[in-house]
Amino acid sequence: MSETQDKMRKKLRLRHVSLKKLNRKYDFLMSHDETGRPMLNFKLNLLNLVLVIIGLALLLIVITVFIIAFSPLREYIPGYTDTNLNRDVYQLNLRADSLEREMRKKDVYFDNLKKIVEGYDFAADSAQVSLNIYEPLPSGMTDTITLKKSIQDSLLRVEYEAQNQYNLIGPDYLPPTKPSSLVKNFFVPLNGNIINAFNADNGHFGVDIASDGDQIINATYDGAVVFSTWSINNGYCIGIQHADSYFSVYKHNATLLKKEGDYVKAGEAIAILGESGESGHAEHLHFELWHNGIAVNPAEYMTINNPNGN
Secondary structure, eight states: OHHHHHHHHHHHHHHHHHHHHHHOEEEEEEEOTTTOOEEEEEEEEHHHHHHHHHHHHHHHHHHHHHHHHHOGGGGGSTTOOOTTHHHHHHHHHHHHHHHHHHHHHHHHHHHHHHHHHTTOOHHHHHHHSOOOTTSOOOHHHHTTOOOOOOHHHHHHHHHHHHHTTTOSSOTTOOOOOOOOSSSOOOOOSSOSEEEEOOBGGGTBOSEEEEOSSSOEEEOSSSEEEEEEEEETTTEEEEEEEESTTEEEEEEEEEEESOOTTOEEOTTOEEEEEOOOSSOSSSSEEEEEEEETTEEEOGGGTSOOBOTTOO
């Protein structure tokens, strides 16, 4: 029993001594070497010194956490990246995917346009399966496709070579285009009267057809819509590429019913009559027909009422 009490007394003495040591104050003096004049003098015990060290450590931890969480300096710490980086990468992926889809659409569009120029028979395809102009042809159909020159293309080449065989002007000269027999049965785009006739010398490369009411504008022949847009001068305008190098343009419409890449049949509705753009006339259709890059008179290819007889 006495031994236990002795041990307790020793522990109490040690604690008392430890507390005395911690509370014992020390003078910290900083003086100049040459003059001995004191520059800094303060009293501090061990307990206060420990508390100051712990406080400085906590302050450093708080400052470090603040820099990492709220300061741009965290980007220079290995392992940390900009929080906006993932969002920017995601947006770039979306744009790249959209561009890839648009490129595929353009490739399919130009492939179909090439088939039209070469005389490819789209009617046979439409009878078998419903095709999307923006999607590639099914593999079962593409395996059987053989691209070759059409009869119309061969006849056109022979006709052109025969015309230019003894031409003294040069190979770049194109003779005036005459109505061709390769493409027949042009459809009148609008039932009405010609109010302004074709005159290439004055820069009027088509005919202006007027009609009453909100009439439907029809495609003059089978083909693919090359552009369907709006401009200040022409208003709502649509252009169609046909076989045998024919191209038709329909200007000043009230609205358009077809978009770029659509394949249309002769007589199919493509727009509604209007007076959009700077036409200078009342509600009418400005209709142009081009062949081999040269504007031709549409009145020579179809029957359009012309009260003026021009």
